[in-house]
Amino acid sequence: MRLIGDIGGTNTRLALCDNGVIDRNSVRSFANDQWTHLNKVISAFLADHDVSLKDMAIAVAGPVHGHRARLTNRDWIIERADLIAAFGCENAFLLNDLSALGYAIPAFHPAQLRVVHDGGSTSASNRQALIIGIGTGFNVSPVLKTHDGVHCFAAEAGHMSMPVSIMKMLNRLQLTACQFQTVEYLFSGRGFTKFCQAVTSDQSMQGKDAIRLFKETDHLLAKEAVNNYASLLGQLLFELTLGYMPSAGIYLAGSVARAVGNAAPQSCLETFTQPCDIRGDQIPNLVTIEDDFAALHGCPVFQA
8 A cells, every 4th residue: 555645835635545546535635734744644644544554655845855855835854764664664755746746647637627728739749748836835847758658857946036027027017026036936825925915015915815816806906916917927837838848738736826727817828828939839738737636646656
């Protein structure tokens, strides 16, 4: 039996799988604020399941270096040796959470996806895709599908400096660009909240209030804020298509990505699909991953 997990900045999702098949009755979600470390979450989960673990595959929202992972937005360190010692399994695999989504691409069901832009069929000679996660934090994972299987590559794109094109857009919106020096400073849950605070001049606004702003687009100020943020995201997606050439499609994951896709898809697409000589008319498919548990589907097949 394998324990699989998706450890985000806000929630931890755990499940059991056997021979690559997830036991859907075992899937549980835990709010991280209620726990001091992943090991305690796993112990609570296993207390309800009398199983003998062969191994684990744990997807982490943060960089993985060898057999050690660190959550970007939470002070948790996760180590392979520690997991093996604590739970008596033979092995433990650590991978980035967006890489887990990449490994899940072949297993995605149409019901788990929503098409924002249909770019048509993709080239058989180039099966590059790009996973983009916009939730508590921001990151990407390039994905390459070959005859040998699916290969996912690590990145920490949220910490890249903000593209000049987006800085110019922020200046035109009369926002202080220095507030958003890196990609994650703007394109993450906390960045989204900071943006909404700036455009509404309400510094007391919390994350739940910012999400509500996206749902109340009948209000003039809310509608303007939503459309502007969606345009900024579309520009970032445009820049990322040049950086990664994902002709097999872009997959957006995370609560902020879904909120933008649902509230203002046209504003996002106007900047995403802008003419570009380098890209030509090869604009990739753009879809949102609607299933919060989708990363778990990449864990059963992963081997270090």
